[in-house]
Amino acid sequence: MLTVRELTKRYGATTAVDALTFDVRPGRVTGFLGPNGAGKSTTMRVLLGLDRPTSGAALVNGRRYADIAEPAREVGALLDAAAVHPGRSAHAHLLALARGSGIPRGRAAEVLDTVGLAGAAGRRVGGFSLGMRQRLGIAAALLGDPGILVFDEPINGLDLDGVLWVRGLVRTLADEGRTVLVSSHLMSEMQLVADRLVVVGGGRLIAEAAMPDLIAAWSRTHVAVRTPDPGRLAAHLRERSGPGGRVTVDQSADGGLAVYGLAPEDVGDAAHAAGVRVHALYREEASLEQAYLELTEADVQYTAGGGAAAVLAAADAPTTEQEESR
Numbered sequence: 001m002l003t004v005r006e007l008t009k010r011y012g013a014t015t016a017v018d019a020l021t022f023d024v025r026p027g028r029v030t031g032f033l034g035p036n037g038a039g040k041s042t043t044m045r046v047l048l049g050l051d052r053p054t055s056g057a058a059l060v061n062g063r064r065y066a067d068i069a070e071p072a073r074e075v076g077a078l079l080d081a082a083a084v085h086p087g088r089s090a091h092a093h094l095l096a097l098a099r100g101s102g103i104p105r106g107r108a109a110e111v112l113d114t115v116g117l118a119g120a121a122g123r124r125v126g127g128f129s130l131g132m133r134q135r136l137g138i139a140a141a142l143l144g145d146p147g148i149l150v151f152d153e154p155i156n157g158l159d160l161d162g163v164l165w166v167r168g169l170v171r172t173l174a175d176e177g178r179t180v181l182v183s184s185h186l187m188s189e190m191q192l193v194a195d196r197l198v199v200v201g202g203g204r205l206i207a208e209a210a211m212p213d214l215i216a217a218w219s220r221t222h223v224a225v226r227t228p229d230p231g232r233l234a235a236h237l238r239e240r241s242g243p244g245g246r247v248t249v250d251q252s253a254d255g256g257l258a259v260y261g262l263a264p265e266d267v268g269d270a271a272h273a274a275g276v277r278v279h280a281l282y283r284e285e286a287s288l289e290q291a292y293l294e295l296t297e298a299d300v301q302y303t304a305g306g307g308a309a310a311v312l313a314a315a316d317a318p319t320t321e322q323e324e325s326r
């Protein structure tokens with residue numbers, strides 16, 4: 001299990017990670033999703049003891065990485081696939097790592113086989129393609145047969161075969177009961193591999209939810225309304241919704257309203273009842289990718305009651321996980 005608590009990491013004036021809190025549990029693939037610069041790599045580096053937190057904690061099985069007696073047997077990571085001595089063969093590279101971690105020599109050939117590099121075991125890593133380096137990085141992560149795997153953008157540089165292979169591998173690792181954290185900046189990829197998502201933007205947590213809940217919350221259609229009196233209509237719709245209601249209303253900067261949880265005819269009736277003139281009213285479909293892009297745009301992320309927050313608030317119903325635990 002990985003535990004991140006109020007983690008903050010600053011580099012000079014840059015806050016790479018900002019009071020981030022989330023858990024990564026065993027037996028599932030947790031996707032760590034966010035645009036470039038969102039703080040994913042920094043969080044992973046702190047988890048793996050490669051960087052010190054400014055404040056807060058990032059723990060592996062409840063301990064700081066530095067306090068783990070045999071870290072390679074507990075957590076394996078692919079962080080920077082390029083960070084390999086170019087003059088060494090793939091096999092020699094893994095042997096050196098195994099020796100440094102007290103892992104039996106035989107594991108080097110085993111993991112090369114697992115990642116499909118057995119045929120290239122004796123070749124110098126300097127001549128490897130990016131995809132081969134990714135595979136070698138994953139082999140290194142698997143060396144100590146750890147219960148926790150952390151992969152930073154593992155599909156970068158892989159061809160389609162490689163991408164399919166990584167998807168299969170992370171699924172197998174999770175099905176074996178391991179804790180698997182995989183980062184990506186692509187929602188489309190996460191949709192295919194992750195059971196659960198931790199979404200970050202600007203170093204902060206945007207959402208942490210089971211994938212089906214996120215899909216249900218983010219891909220909801222809404223009714224878009226153009227009216228000269230958006231404030232009055234929004235207030236009326238919220239009133240009609242009542243306490244704990246499923247209707248949320250988001251007002252954009254240009255005055256347009258997005259109404260979630262009502263059919264277009266209900267919104268029209270509500271406008272009529274409120275005596276509010278309507279200039280346009282239509283149903284709008286939002287894709288998951290679209291919702292993610294909007295949520296991670298710096299200026300929309302944290303507007304309380306605004307679009308992103310409203311969509312997420314609407315997902316406050318019991319999560320799949322809560323239901324599972326009943």
Ligand SMILES: Nc1ncnc2c1ncn2[C@@H]1O[C@H](COP(=O)(O)OP(=O)(O)OP(=O)(O)O)[C@@H](O)[C@H]1O
Pocket residue numbers: 011014015016017034035036037038039040041042043185
């Ligand atoms: N060593 C460093 N020194 C200064 N700034 C850093 C350092 N490492 C990361 N940053 C900054 O911290 C922020 C978060 O970077 P990070 O690499 O963690 O994001 P990321 O989500 O992994 O994105 P990417 O996919 O681009 O790596 C960025 O603004 C980055 O420029």
